[in-house]
Amino acid sequence: MNDIAVRLQSVRATIPLEVTLVAVSKYHTSEDILEAYDCGQRDFGESHAQQLVAKAQMLPKDIRWHFIGHLQTNKVKMVVPYAHLIHAVDSWHLLTEIEKHAARLGRIVDVLLQLHVAQEETKFGLTPKECKEMLATQPWKTLTHVRIRGMMAMATNTDDDEQIGKEFETVHAFFEEMRDKYFSDDPTFSLCSYGMSDDYRIALHHGTNIVRIGTAIFGPRKM
Numbered sequence: 001m002n003d004i005a006v007r008l009q010s011v012r013a014t015i016p017l018e019v020t021l022v023a024v025s026k027y028h029t030s031e032d033i034l035e036a037y038d039c040g041q042r043d044f045g046e047s048h049a050q051q052l053v054a055k056a057q058m059l060p061k062d063i064r065w066h067f068i069g070h071l072q073t074n075k076v077k078m079v080v081p082y083a084h085l086i087h088a089v090d091s092w093h094l095l096t097e098i099e100k101h102a103a104r105l106g107r108i109v110d111v112l113l114q115l116h117v118a119q120e121e122t123k124f125g126l127t128p129k130e131c132k133e134m135l136a137t138q139p140w141k142t143l144t145h146v147r148i149r150g151m152m153a154m155a156t157n158t159d160d161d162e163q164i165g166k167e168f169e170t171v172h173a174f175f176e177e178m179r180d181k182y183f184s185d186d187p188t189f190s191l192c193s194y195g196m197s198d199d200y201r202i203a204l205h206h207g208t209n210i211v212r213i214g215t216a217i218f219g220p221r222k223m
């Protein structure tokens with residue numbers, strides 16, 4: 001077996017079957033992706049629109065492409081035809097852009113709202129307050145081509161496991177609060193996407209059901 005197959009298997013062995021493993025293939029080649037694909041992996045994550053489109057056009061059609069990066073509104077048009085799930089929606093404007101392009105294609109696009117809980121200022125996302133305000137005041141229920149499926153987050157990049165655990169706990173509690181308040185009649189609001197190579201074990205203890213793992217599967221990024 002090659003390195004990718006070995007690493008993919010050892011990561012999978014640590015993740016419960018009901019949790020979706022997104023193999024983050026950004027900056028890795030199509031050959032690398034196919035090695036994981038040949039081991040049965042079907043969910044892949046990309047954070048650049050051009051790369052996602054190029055790979056989606058070239059690689060097998062049963063791959064589920066996750067757009068995990070910050071999505072600029074001028075890239076929505078490129079991503080919408082290929083995305084299985086857009087993880088990091090952080091504004092009402094972006095939601096309406098996705099709605100517009102999904103409607104044109106006659107598609108329904110699933111998205112997550114990105115919550116900002118990390119201590120770093122540079123990370124994108126809605127604060128819990130902003131997220132609440134958006135759901136309370138914007139007519140998101142009228143968007144018929146975009147479906148809000150849950151929450152996504154990134155923890156602070158730190159060795160302090162306790163801090164990371166607290167942040168994931170905050171995300172999960174917020175997810176439940178929003179679910180109970182706004183989605184009690186919608187069982188499809190059910191997805192929590194947090195946990196990366198260095199912190200997914202902690203995330204699994206705090207209720208995540210999608211982990212996004214790159215380095216631990218593909219090794220250091222190449223392209």
Ligand SMILES: *Cc1c(COP(=O)(O)O)cnc(C)c1O
Nearest residue numbers: 024047068196197212213214215
């Ligand atoms: C790159 C990236 C990941 C994967 O990070 P690794 O540390 O390589 O596992 C997960 N989520 C997002 C949003 C990313 O940009």
